[in-house]
Amino acid sequence: MAKKTNLTTKRFGPRYGRTVKQKVAKVEALAKKTYKCPYCSAEKVKKKTAGIWECRKCDKVFTSKAYTVDKAVFSKKE
16 A cells, blocks of 8 residues: 655645655655744744744744754854
8 A cells, every 4th residue: 555645745646756755745844844943942933935934932033944944053152
């Protein structure tokens, strides 16, 4: 029995193949996930646009990777 496809990739129908659709589903899941804010430590960071993230609690806007928040950038002590 085949794996169920993610709802975000159903829009492609039978085109592009299974592996490509699984990779797209993984990237889209990472982009839609909420992340921890590096300023207030709340799990309220959502993607605004590609590479721009916004905390919905403290209203901070910052840049990071296109689809995920890079934790290595904010772990450095300045």
